[in-house]
Amino acid sequence: MRRKKEAIPTALYVHIPFCAKKCRYCDFNSVVSEPTTIDRYLHALAEELRSLQGQYSFKTVYIGGGTPSILTETHLERLLRDVVRYISSSQIQEYTVEINPGALTGNKVALLREYGVNRISLGIQSFRDSQLKLLGRIHSGDDARNAFALLRSYGFKNINVDLIFGCPNQSPDDWERDLRSVVELNPEHISTYSLTYEEGTPLTTDLENEVVAKLDESVELEMYKTAINRLGSNGYNHYEISNYAKEGRECRHNRVYWENKGYAGVGAGAYSFLDGVRTSNERDVVKYIEGIEGNKKIQSFRECLPFGQFASETVIMSLRLRQGISNTDFFTRFGCRLEEQFGTQINRLVKDGLMSYENERLKLTEKGLFIADTVMAEFV
Numbered sequence: 504m505r506r507k508k509e510a511i512p513t514a515l516y517v518h519i520p521f522c523a524k525k526c527r528y529c530d531f532n533s534v535v536s537e538p539t540t541i542d543r544y545l546h547a548l549a550e551e552l553r554s555l556q557g558q559y560s561f562k563t564v565y566i567g568g569g570t571p572s573i574l575t576e577t578h579l580e581r582l583l584r585d586v587v588r589y590i591s592s593s594q595i596q597e598y599t600v601e602i603n604p605g606a607l608t609g610n611k612v613a614l615l616r617e618y619g620v621n622r623i624s625l626g627i628q629s630f631r632d633s634q635l636k637l638l639g640r641i642h643s644g645d646d647a648r649n650a651f652a653l654l655r656s657y658g659f660k661n662i663n664v665d666l667i668f669g670c671p672n673q674s675p676d677d678w679e680r681d682l683r684s685v686v687e688l689n690p691e692h693i694s695t696y697s698l699t700y701e702e703g704t705p706l707t708t709d710l711e712n713e714v715v716a717k718l719d720e721s722v723e724l725e726m727y728k729t730a731i732n733r734l735g736s737n738g739y740n741h742y743e744i745s746n747y748a749k750e751g752r753e754c755r756h757n758r759v760y761w762e763n764k765g766y767a768g769v770g771a772g773a774y775s776f777l778d779g780v781r782t783s784n785e786r787d788v789v790k791y792i793e794g795i796e797g798n799k800k801i802q803s804f805r806e807c808l809p810f811g812q813f814a815s816e817t818v819i820m821s822l823r824l825r826q827g828i829s830n831t832d833f834f835t836r837f838g839c840r841l842e843e844q845f846g847t848q849i850n851r852l853v854k855d856g857l858m859s860y861e862n863e864r865l866k867l868t869e870k871g872l873f874i875a876d877t878v879m880a881e882f883v
């Protein structure tokens with residue numbers, strides 16, 4: 504098979520690995536740091552951004568974390584200025600920054616507007632204070648509503664809200680109330696993720712010590728179905744396993760990941776993916792800074808995906824999208840049709856009613872959606 508060379512990356516991810524306090528469920532690459540470390544980090548990040556200058560023409564930029572909004576106004580302005588200085592902004596269609604409702608001021612929102620940010624991802628997680636406390640979040644439900652109103656008052660017209668379900672002690676009614684609250688806010692995009700107990704986190708230790716109990720899988724599945732129904736009946740298109748959007752408001756940046764296309768990442772632990780080669784930067788913040796300051800290699804991981812792995816990852820990721828994967832696109836990228844590479848699995852899954860072919864697109868059926876992990880495992 505002849506794989507076509509992939510186009511240059513169109514998406515840029517910028518990682519800010521700092522948080523005010525570590526949430527109890529979180530295993531992301533984020534730390535609580537001194538202002539001096541943050542200052543050095545932003546200098547190092549600027550250097551890495553500078554190394555990309557003139558190389559690519561990004562269509563989407565996503566500043567995530569960590570908590571980009573805990574940067575001081577001075578640091579935030581420096582970061583935003585460096586992004587526009589080194590990254591050609593003329594082609595950027597979507598520019599997202601992640602915001603924590605507990606770390607926002609009017610001045611910060613004004614800066615985001617001034618530097619061309621046109622999409623906000625607000626990590627609300629829940630409106631219920633007891634659940635926020637259990638998760639170790641730094642904000643309350645009221646803080647979340649106030650942050651949303653503040654963003655709107657500065658003219659942000661494209662806001663995503665993140666919610667978590669499946670938390671200990673959370674009842675289906677609690678989840679219904681969170682969904683009602685988010686619908687009342689009327690954001691353009693909503694992401695709902697079920698809580699995962701990551702190894703080594705305080706919440707997982709609580710689970711192991713039976714301080715908290717995991718919700719039954721059948722309850723979680725009901726919560727997932729409730730989200731699909733409630734959000735669907737309020738005008739949100741369920742376009743990806745965990746994501747819902749008003750018409751035309753699907754996240755363009757994340758679509759690049761779901762389609763397994765090329766992206767560049769800068770910052771500690773950030774991954775890049777270019778033409779089947781995946782790399783990542785040094786994850787440790789101080790080692791990342793020292794690497795850049797000392798003009799040393801900051802790449803800590805590199806893998807060149809063999810054809811089969813690249814093809815199967817592409818199918819698995821694309822199946823997250825409700826529209827599934829186009830056979831024509833797959834052929835253009837990989838030089839073969841889906842059935843040539845995965846015929847046995849596809850036939851079996853279609854026969855079992857877990858997948859379907861519609862208009863050249865292979866996708867999960869509703870039955871398949873509810874056991875998506877099992878279906879996707881067939882393509883590994």
Ligand code: SF4
Nearest residue numbers: 522525526529533569
């Ligand atoms: S704010 Fe986000 S990145 Fe920071 S600790 Fe909490 S979940 Fe993790």
